[in-house]
Amino acid sequence: MTTYRVPFENGESEFTEKRSRFISHIWRVETEAEARARIEEMKKRYYDARHNCWCYLLKEGGVVRYSDDGEPQGxxxxxxxxxxxxxxxxxxxxxVTRYFGGVLLGAGGLTRAYTKGAKDALDAVGISTMSLWTVWDVPCTYPLFERVKLEIAACGGVVRDAEYGADITLRA
Incomplete structure (x- = not known):
């Protein structure tokens, strides 16, 4: 069984650093198109903000993208x-959307602020561990039925359904 971690839900957080306002949004996404749509949605929503910096990571294909949106590189x-x-x-x-407050934060200050924005958003929504399961159809005879169920359980499997006929087919 393979597990991976994702945001528990979608959410947002906000804080102020030296009069600059930082608004963070986080989503669980499955595709690059979905991530891009969320980014565009925020750019339209906060069109008057100085910067809408973003990042996304996808399990499928190992896609990793990010943008500083006009902030100093990195x-x-x-x-x-x-x-x-x-x-x-x-x-x-x-x-993470930034409304500039008139005070320059410097490279270190910006790095800390954007890190805090992402961390605060993740802390606000929590983390969920997802498990990938493989579904198997396991045929067996009636005399072996209980033994097969025990073996499936011993391997960490779960019997989800059973189809009864001349023999039994377990869906696990």
């Missing part, structure tokens, strides 16, 4: 991405 998208990589989170899209 101060926004990559630090946000690092939050999710450190926590081993996948199928996630995060946008």
């Amino acid at each position: 101060t926004a998208g990559q630090p946000m991405l690092n939050v999710f990589q450190r926590e081993a989170i996948t199928n996630v899209c995060c946008v």
Whole structure:
């Protein structure tokens, strides 16, 4: 059984750093198109913001993308991405919107602020562990029925259904 970690739900958080307002949004996404749609949605919603920095990671194909959206290179998208990589989170899209407050934060300040934005959003929604299961149809005779059920359980499987006929087919 393969497991992976994703955001528990969609959500947002907000904080102010030296008069700049940071609004973070996080979503669980399955496709690149879905991630891009969320990013575009935030760009339209916060069209008057100075920056809409984003990142996303997808399990399928190992897709990883990010953007600093005009902030100095390496101060926004990559630090946000690092939050999710450190926590081993996948199928996630995060946008942190910044309304400039008139005080320059510097490269270190920006990196800390965008990292905090991504971390706060993840903390607000929580983490869920997903499991990939393989479904098997297991044929057996009636005398072996109980033994096969025990073997399936011993391997960590779960019998989901049984079809009774001349023999039994267990769906596990």
